[in-house]
Amino acid sequence: MRESRDVEALVIGSGMSGIGAAVALRRAGVRDLVLLEKADDLGGTWRDNTYPGCACDVPSALYSYSFAPNPEWTRAFAGQAEIRAYLRDTAAAHGVTPLVRFGTEVIRARWSPGDARWHVETTRDHYTARLLVSAAGPWHEPRIPDIPGLADFPGEVFHSARWRHDHDLAGARVAVVGSGASAVQFVPAIQPRVARLHLFQRTAQWVLPKPDHHVPRAERWLLRRLPAAQHALRGAEYGALEALGVGFRHPALLRAVQKVGALHLAATVKDPRLRSSLTPDYTLGCKRLLLSNTYYPALTRPNVTLHATAVKAVDGNRLIGADGSTADVDTVVLGTGFHILDMPIGRRVFDADGASLDDHWKGSPDAYLGTTVSGFPNAFVLLGPHLGTGHSSAFMVLEAQLAYLAGAVRHFRSAGWTSMDVRPEVQAAFRAEVRQALPSTVYNAGGCASYYLDANGVNSFSWPWSTGRMRRRLARFDPEAYQAR
Template sequence: MPHQDEPTTSVVRETHHVEALIIGSGLSGIGAAVTLRNAGVRDLAVIEKADDLGGTWRDNTYPGCACDVPSALYSYSFAPNPEWTRAFAGQPEIRAYLRDTAARYGITPLIRFGTEAIRAQWDPGAARWRVETNRDHYTARFLIAAAGPWHEPRLPDIPGLADFPGEVFHSSRWRHDHDLTGARVAVIGTGASAVQFVPAIQPRVGRLHLFQRTAQWVLPKPDHYVPHAERRLLRRFPAAQRALRNAEYGALETLGLGFRHPSLLRAVQKLGSLHLRATVKDPRLRRALTPDYTLGCKRLLLSNSYYPALTRPNVSVHATAVEAVRGSRVVGADGSGADVDTIILGTGFHILDMPIAGRVLDSDGASLDDHWKGSPDAYLGTTVSGFPNAFVLLGPHLGTGHSSAYMVLEAQLDYLAGAVRHFRAAGWTSMDVRPEVQAAFSAEVRQALSTTVYNTGGCSSYYLDVNGRNSFSWPWSTGRMRRRLAEFDPEAYTATSENSNRLL
């Protein structure tokens, strides 16, 4: 303890006042910052808990990490990139693209790295959000939650896992310092990440045990190297790049029609079956890898190397969930097991139970989690009643099983820009979506989802929340999404006026 005559020191936290505060610097946060600046908001800040931007493309560095959406479509429409070297870009290129875009549009200097949002609460008296971080405090007229759903890893609750004597890590927290050469590896989970990293690590591990709770539909991936001549063409003629983007968009929207009318997916499902049959000759292994649900019910996966990797002599597929870990042995629910020295978790993310939802509070101190009670809900996937002046990006109801996250995001950003422009022009101090408007939209979505493959395909997926409700998916085309969010609808909101501070 200090001597009584010595001055004591305490941490003095500065308070920053901004018009807009964005939480997260992944593709959503960067896009929101560009959009808000274009809408005339000059006084904004982006807080990022990590030491670099990029979101999921910063965190996921596992071997083989790449996008499963065509490159020309996986980018901002306002920042086309003619330099993609593959038809489906890899993680390093996507991360570099996000860095370059943030720098080109002057966003990087606005990002406060190493700053984590601890608590954000609406102050109705000041009509501002008060945000506490691990460093400073902020007040903001607008709060934009851009933390994203593919961010926080989901760790399975497996008895004995914590006592495993070897190495355990999630695919999004890859241990590059851990040499897998000759290792005995158990992979738990067979989702989008595992489909990419399993073929990448299979040649160098000694033994690989894949524990598969549910078989996945895996289609061939039309990936290829983009020659220099093609990139030169796209660089010289921007119209050619727009045409490529539009062609890829049209192809994916055609696939999306089948997601809304599952009977149309028979031909695509047949392709998946043929792909499996052509690459897996062992009938027993092929049966284990054959899904028992309609294609599209779970996230659609693309790979040319996943099935071949599973046929290699050093790979064993355990078509079972993991029941427990007992010492160095991973034990399946069917009684099978494997002695291993490394466990890699390909168990996905907190998609519908995003941690940020527990940190954003209404004026009474109730969080988004408290309001949602396990079933996330938002008007147009963007605004939540009881949380004025707040916007959730890549929020509930907006996920698609076929298109690019950038398509969803840019529809929301158009809505955000329209809201901010109207807010300023009308002299508002706050805007809160009417609860009956939000409820009507949610009922409309639920009704439309009832006939889609997401709800009728016969599987359990991350589209479903803890209450068994599909809180993730958009049941219509992305064209309809763009039209629906193209114009801000002030009649859907209760607002207070700057001049009279009264409800409008």
């Protein structure tokens, strides 16, 4: 039998956002708290992405919670296993793990004005909650391309975020569809093992050298013994990335960084035809920045063929490019990204009238300060629209939002509110402010089509200012922005 339970706060997801939300809510005084997790373990994207070579492209000291510094990173850019372990350890250390209900997927959440609660149906139980926090994340649901004939491919087909570790690639003929952040990491890892590798690249990517290195034991000992040293390292990395971020707001300044990318390509790819195919025709930063010391060299190996084209169709074992090129393969690996701006959670959260988030957004996600949506009282979206940056750590964005979440909840509880709903005119004014600032940034002016653009061609992803401004903007909760009762 299904149980029904009433709690003060429900958090959907137990990845980095869900864990952080639980810590923030408890610090704001919330004790009756549950995290709903459809999988059997926490970790979010770092649980799901286990492909060979999976690692972070943000320095380790900055890719962590400020309240849980980790002096034990073994690399300057941590690998997937270490990050997942860090999230597990942090959840355990802060008492979050016992709050997680594993194997519990949210089917539908609807606001009820009658009792001022969210009614949440899951695959196991029914919950009612005063507060609802969506921590499902944008890098969660794999995007599977609609390629004619792909469903009938007779070999193995899988997405990089659902890696088939039981499928041996040794001696296989493999096609990789996509050349984004995941492919840049797993292509060099699998290239030495496969017989043939065909990479279908729809758009060339700027790839910068990755300043990665092993962290010596002596350095880890120092960071362990001197927390101030670790704080200084985090501050230095933050400052360096914020300096890079100035170029994202003034694209002309990125030319110097772009030259580094061009020199990196020239130094590692000697074949002029291949180098030409790998040279982007847009400004660096318009798409997500990629870092790798091994991607370009892997593409020069004799068992690799680059197809500078999209896949038009699949006919049996043959992939057919839009330019007419073909590849006969046994395995297809999709490095085609995620549903970033059309997150599945948007189809599962409903207002009092039965309209979903998707219905409200109509293809262009929108939230005040990337966090609250008019018509959805007492609900918060983490790593939501308008907050993405191309230069900094997702943890910086998340912690800015967690400060706002904690401030909102403290005021909610102290003021004795039963509901709080951001005023539609406030949300609209913020949206207009963002859209007015975006056209001069590299995200919009860089000359590319990226996942920052939604189904309507609108940039619903990016924050057009510094993360310092984001932190200041979200540091103070303004009750006047909300209709409360």
